[in-house]
Amino acid sequence: MxxxxxxxxxxxxxxxxxxxxxxxxxxxxxxxxxxxxxxxxxxxxEGNIENFTGVAQIPVGFAGPMNINGEHANGEFYVPMATTEGTLVASYSRGMRLTREAGGVTTTVIDDAMQRAPMFAFKDAREALAFGSWVKQHFSSIKAACNATTSVGRLRDIEQHAVSKLRWLRFNFTCGDAAGQNMVSKATKAGCEWIMANYPAPIDHFVLAANLDTDKKHSHLNSLHTRGKRVVAEVTLPRQLVTDIMHCTPEALYKQRQYSNMGAMMAGSVSNGAHFANGITALFIACGQDVANVAESSAGFTFAEITPQGDYYFSVTIPSLIVATYGGGTGLATQNECLNVLGCSGKGSVNKFAEIVAATVLCGDLSLGSAVVSDEWVSSHERLGRNR
Structure with missing residues (x-):
């Protein structure tokens, strides 16, 4: 051809x-x-695509306004969502109305780390163990070699994971406003080159990545230890507000949450939430994120309680939310417009964007969960989601 x-x-x-x-x-x-x-x-x-031929046009709708009480995101936001799924924007808007009338969603970024995990092989396990001790002793020199490659990336720590005579070093970096995968690859390579040049004993084999960082795929390691931003969004919903807007009670929502927890456990699901991927994907496409990172970012946890006052506490935790407000596709024309709408295109805005994503996910899960409980799930898709 x-x-x-x-x-x-x-x-x-x-x-x-x-x-x-x-x-x-x-x-x-x-x-x-x-x-x-x-x-x-x-x-x-240039730098975003090869063989450029044209553009795939995806509809963008705005949900909201959504009220956030975050450390970085504060106030009301109109959220751009790129999707071809009818009902989606309406559902998220309904969740945003509920949380807005409840006083807003509280958001917190609780961890930040991007990884590359090189692997070193030795003659036997004892040599691998000795290597691990040497790496700990020389961390400051390895860190200096890594940090010299980037103006914003900083090596935070190095985790170690051993199997047989193999030892993985999980380099954890902070990356400023960038998602940082390429940044940490370059920095980790420099750190490993320093190790290879200075380690006094033989190393049988070295490879820059051997799947422990689980780039663009889910892993329980990333859920426990964070990849990207670890963000919590939470809200307490007054009983009457839930009944008036969602047409169900806190008790009904809580009972459904327990059923969903058990279903997720039986299925071996990576998330006990309703549909984290919907909101994350729609925001990622609209705002120039690397959409393949939905694989990690959509794995998460929901938690709920009924308060002593009979209100409904609900939270989502996204342990591996990989987002950027600089680099990649964030500077492209339409994507940058959407980031500007959120006030997230300037320096130091990545945590603000992460909080907006997490709050959006919470609103979407509340809306879908309520629709299932109140038997409005099918009827709403029939009304809004069919392309007749």
Missing amino acids: AKIPRTKSNDHSAQMSQTRRDFIEAQTGVALTHTGHYSVPEETL
Whole structure:
């Protein structure tokens, strides 16, 4: 088959995107009429995509307003959600109304770490153990080598995990406003090069990554130890408000929560929540995040109580929320507009964005859970979610 047209100079241009659309049409007989209509300046896409040919247009709706009482996000926000699933924006807006009238969602970022986990192999377990002790003794030098590669990334600590004669070093970094996967890869490589140059005994084998960081896939290690931001969103809902807006009682919601916990346990699910991935994916697409990170970010925990006053306390914890307000797709035209709507495009805004994502997830889980309990789940999708 013919190769897709490319040029080493000025490949991100209107001319080259048109050339590729013409090529695809000639090869397949399908005209890319809508794909070729966009407002994004082609030259801004270098570093974001290869073989640029056009744009996949996804509808964006705004949910809200949502009230947040966070350490970083405070006030009311209109939340951009890119989705093709009818009912989704309406459902999140309903949850946002409920929490807003209850006084808002309280949000807290409780941990921050991005990893790369190189693996070192030795002749036997004792040599691997000795290596681990040496790494602890020389942490400051390894840290200096890592930090020299980046102006914002900082090595926080190195966890160690051993099996047989193998030892993984889980390098934990803070990364400023970037998600940081590429940043920590470069920094960890520099740290490992220092180790290889200075360790006084033989190392049989070294590899920069051997799946312990579980990049773009779920792991219980990341749920326990954090990958990205670990964020909690919580709210206490007055009994009458739940009854008036959600058409069910706190007791009914709490009973359903216990059933859902058991169902998640039986299924071996990575989350006991209702649909973390819906809100996270919609926000990620709208705001220029790496959508593949939904694999880690959508794994989480919900917790509920009925208070002595008969109100409903509800929280979500997202242990591996990987977000950025700098780098990647965050600077692209439409994505940057959506971040600007949230006030999250400037320096030092990544934790604010993380809190907005967590609060959005909470509102969506409350709304869906209430719809199931009040028997409005199917009827709402019939009314809003069918493309007739």
